[in-house]
Amino acid sequence: MKNHVMDKDPQYATHERIGIEPLSELETTDISVINPVNKKEIGSKVEDFNLLKTLGMGGQGRVLLVSKIGGVDEKCLYAMKIVRKIKFLRFLKTATAARLERDLLVDIKHQFIVKLFYTFQNKKRLYLVMEFLQGGDFHSFLQRVGTLREFEARFYIAQLTLALEYLHMKNILYRDLKTSNILMSISGDVKLIDFGMSKYLKEKSRTYTLCGTPGHM
Numbered sequence: 548m549k550n551h552v553m554d555k556d557p558q559y560a561t562h563e564r565i566g567i568e569p570l571s572e573l574e575t576t577d578i579s580v581i582n583p584v585n586k587k588e589i590g591s592k593v594e595d596f597n598l599l600k601t602l603g604m605g606g607q608g609r610v611l612l613v614s615k616i617g618g619v620d621e622k623c624l625y626a627m628k629i630v631r632k633i634k635f636l637r638f639l640k641t642a643t644a645a646r647l648e649r650d651l652l653v654d655i656k657h658q659f660i661v662k663l664f665y666t667f668q669n670k671k672r673l674y675l676v677m678e679f680l681q682g683g684d685f686h687s688f689l690q691r692v693g694t695l696r697e698f699e700a701r702f703y704i705a706q707l708t709l710a711l712e713y714l715h716m717k718n719i720l721y722r723d724l725k726t727s728n729i730l731m732s733i734s735g736d737v738k739l740i741d742f743g744m745s746k747y748l749k750e751k752s753r754t755y756t757l758c759g760t761p762g763h764m
Contacts, residue, residue, distance in 0.1 A: 591665040591667050591676070592667055592669075593667070593669070593674060594616075595615065595616050595617065595618075596613040596614065596615060596616060596625070596627060596676070597613060597614045597615075597616060598611050598613055598627075599611070599612045599613060599614060599624075600612050602626060605741075608628060608629045608630035608631055608672075609628075609629055610626050610627065610628050610629075611626070611627045611629065612624060612625075612626060612627075612679060613625050613626075613627045613676070620664075624679040625664060625665075625676045625677060625678065625679050626676075626677050626678065626679045626680070627674060627675070627676050627677075628674070628675040628676075628677065629672055629673075629674055630672060630673045630674075630675070631671065631672055632668075632670075632671060632672060632673060633671075649666055649673070649675070651719065651742055651745055651747065652666070652675065652742055653666065654717070655713075655714075655717075655719075655742075657709075657710055657713045658736070659706045659707070659709055659710040659713075659736065659737060659738050659739065660710050660713070660714075660738055660739045661677050661678055661680065661730065661738045661739065661740045662677060662678045663675060663676070663677050664676050664677065664678065677740075680730040680731060680732050680733075680738060681732075681733050682730065682731025682732055682733055682735070683730065683731060684726065684727050684728075684729060684730055684731070685703075685726040685727070685729035685730070685731060685737060686725075686726035686727045686729075688731055689726060703737050706736060706737050707724075707729070707737060707739070710738075710739050711724075711739075714745075718747055718748050718749065718750065719745055719746070719747055719748070720745060720746045720747075720748050720754065721739065721742070721744075721745050722744040722745055722746065722758050723741065723743070723744040723745075723758070724739075728740055728741045744758050
């Protein structure tokens, strides 16, 4: 019999609809035991994680699937973004902008924006350890399912609108909205990722930089 869960509420998406396998015992470790990082709790080091596999590559670095070693979140899975500082600073122009990127992620707390749990650095690299979203990116999801049903489109647009509204209330411009910068949780919710082009905007000021991804602007 065909599963009609999605016909009732997209939030209760099945594994088949999202296109992923059910989580293993390791992957279901509850990360609610640790809160997202705040400005007073930035720490840890790369040796505190098992590096499992590469999840993706980008212009600023690569993202690895890692599991925590020790602590209350031992064996929890995270996505670790590793950025080579020389590339990061070349892209963002200055070291001040690089620190702003990190601080921006630390400051954001919203259910439809990826959570940052740890951030640390060494001489060559900056590390951002975020929640692992097994549903994959929204671009791949659309390729698998084809055209969204109207109620599904309304559901996802509403979540993205709430995320962008939250950022605007905090005077943050996202500036790179595209399907590959939207990840999906196993429940079917969407979350914004990658704030490399984002910017704090002071009240009553303007920004004149043309930025974003061609084809999505």
